[in-house]
Amino acid sequence: MRLLTHNMLSSNIKGVTNGFPLLIEVEKVVEKQVDFNEDFLRNMFAKIEWKALVKASRTMGYTELPENSEASMLNSDEFLRKFHHALLELHLEEGALVCPETGRKFPVNKGIPNMLLHEDEV
Amino acid sequence: MVGSCIGVSSTCSYGTTLLWGPGLHTFISRGHVIGRSAPIQVLNRTDIKDIRIGKRIYFTAVSGGGRRMQTALNVTAVETLQKGIAEFYDESSGIWENIWGDHMHHGFYEPDSSVSLSDHRSAQIRMIEEALRFASISDDPMQKPRQIVDVGCGIGGSSRYLARKYEARCKGITLSPVQAQRAQALAAAQGLGDKVSFQVADALNQPFEDGQFNLVWSMESGEHMPDKTKFVNELARVAAPGGTIIIVTWCHRDLSPSEESLSPEEKKLLNKICDAFFLPAWCSTADYVKLLESLSLQDIKAADWSENVAPFWPAVIKSALTWQGITSLLRSGWKTIKGALAMPLMIRGYKKGLIKFAIITCKKPVP
Numbered sequence: 396m397r398l399l400t401h402n403m404l405s406s407n408i409k410g411v412t413n414g415f416p417l418l419i420e421v422e423k424v425v426e427k428q429v430d431f432n433e434d435f436l437r438n439m440f441a442k443i444e445w446k447a448l449v450k451a452s453r454t455m456g457y458t459e460l461p462e463n464s465e466a467s468m469l470n471s472d473e474f475l476r477k478f479h480h481a482l483l484e485l486h487l488e489e490g491a492l493v494c495p496e497t498g499r500k501f502p503v504n505k506g507i508p509n510m511l512l513h514e515d516e517v
Numbered sequence: 518m519v520g521s522c523i524g525v526s527s528t529c530s531y532g533t534t535l536l537w538g539p540g541l542h543t544f545i546s547r548g549h550v551i552g553r554s555a556p557i558q559v560l561n562r563t564d565i566k567d568i569r570i571g572k573r574i575y576f577t578a579v580s581g582g583g584r585r586m587q588t589a590l591n592v593t594a595v596e597t598l599q600k601g602i603a604e605f606y607d608e609s610s611g612i613w614e615n616i617w618g619d620h621m622h623h624g625f626y627e628p629d630s631s632v633s634l635s636d637h638r639s640a641q642i643r644m645i646e647e648a649l650r651f652a653s654i655s656d657d658p659m660q661k662p663r664q665i666v667d668v669g670c671g672i673g674g675s676s677r678y679l680a681r682k683y684e685a686r687c688k689g690i691t692l693s694p695v696q697a698q699r700a701q702a703l704a705a706a707q708g709l710g711d712k713v714s715f716q717v718a719d720a721l722n723q724p725f726e727d728g729q730f731n732l733v734w735s736m737e738s739g740e741h742m743p744d745k746t747k748f749v750n751e752l753a754r755v756a757a758p759g760g761t762i763i764i765v766t767w768c769h770r771d772l773s774p775s776e777e778s779l780s781p782e783e784k785k786l787l788n789k790i791c792d793a794f795f796l797p798a799w800c801s802t803a804d805y806v807k808l809l810e811s812l813s814l815q816d817i818k819a820a821d822w823s824e825n826v827a828p829f830w831p832a833v834i835k836s837a838l839t840w841q842g843i844t845s846l847l848r849s850g851w852k853t854i855k856g857a858l859a860m861p862l863m864i865r866g867y868k869k870g871l872i873k874f875a876i877i878t879c880k881k882p883v884p
Contacts, residue, residue, distance in 0.1 A: 397714065403726055403729050507717060510719070511719050517721075517722060
């Protein structure tokens with residue numbers, strides 16, 4: 396599971412007011428090389444929750460992303476590369492996503508998160 | 518977790534890994550039951566007589582003394598359905614893929630054409646293209662979809678096709694872990710590992726934040742949704758402003774103004790099909806349109822494509838009757854076989870005008 400995906404996922408457990416962002420429990424991180432696409436990165440930048448991305452990438456062991464960001468940074472090639480790496484190349488293979496309010500764990504196996512809710516959580 | 522069951526001959530309480538709550542599928546493998554009188558061991562799934570949605574599960578348990586007893590259990594409806602769906606597809610995905618390829622949906626044919634099995638894959642592609650055309654999805658680089666969600670994605674056939682066609686990112690959700698795994702593996706093998714991703718998730722509770730997707734795609738998954746209102750609500754919620762929703766699904770015929778419901782005969786036929794394919798109650802195309810209207814979605818269009826899919830089921834049956842088909846079926850589980858045996862029911866339903874293959878599309882307004 397890439398951090399691009401993580402940035403879109405939230406916990407919809409009944410009664411939870413803010414299920415985003417999910418915390419990450421890391422068991423296995425894999426780095427996969429992905430082709431650099433500047434247009435895509437520019438497009439995504441506006442839609443990404445930056446703070447969530449930074450926190451998630453740090454949990455995954457990548458500390459290069461700046462705490463804050465603004466659109467002008469997209470002109471820097473170095474920034475784009477770091478953004479690209481964090482967003483697309485870090486994969487959580489094994490671990491869990493954790494609901495920030497209830498602590499409920501959603502397992503991630505072989506890179507696939509299982510977001511199914513139990514009967515009483517719906 | 519501990520629960521209780523009403524037995525034919527005794528009451529017993531159950532130990533862990535059995536029966537209750539989300540672990541339903543685990544009772545199907547060996548489990549250990551602590552009885553009131555003696556330890557009871559639940560046998561494996563082949564002893565399960567009948568799984569009915571919302572009703573009782575009957576199974577045989579063997580007491581410590583070797584006595585077999587029939588005992589029964591109430592199970593909650595939705596959980597059974599979800600587990601049933603997941604297991605049905607866990608079980609049958611492989612055989613389907615072997616014979617039909619990675620698209621788990623009907624092919625689109627010229628009405629009254631007779632088709633050979635070799636035409637089916639291109640017909641399945643055509644189905645996707647016709648659906649996109651019906652919904653007026655643009656190829657234009659500035660207007661084509663960039664983020665797509667495939668709701669009920671199977672092994673990701675649509676996801677990969679759409680991601681490739683529009684050079685877009687696609688997320689697929691399915692109840693079946695086996696399918697999600699297979700979908701991801703196929704994506705990686707086709708060099709789309711970074712464009713498409715799959716999650717095990719519930720279409721009635723999509724794990725996404727609001728407004729994420731320019732294209733919300735539901736290709737023949739709507740029929741599995743027990744709560745159509747929730748299903749459509751979620752499709753609308755995750756659609757981005759200006760985005761398009763495409764639903765291709767089986768419905769029953771629209772009711773005439775004087776009718777309150779389908780005839781008892783019609784209901785009976787649908788129930789048999791529901792049973793075999795793990796489908797909850799059906800609704801009509803008009804019901805979907807009403808739901809979309811109630812959510813203030815725009816440009817709502819619907820069409821009946823029943824004649825364009827009619828050649829499909831005879832082709833599926835023909836493939837099942839080939840040597841490859843039969844041996845695959847025999848190697849798969851009971852659920853798949855039961856599904857296969859129910860295919861003539863689908864044909865009967867189409868012929869009677871009871872079952873419709875429908876497409877419904879709409880746009881989410883820009884605020």
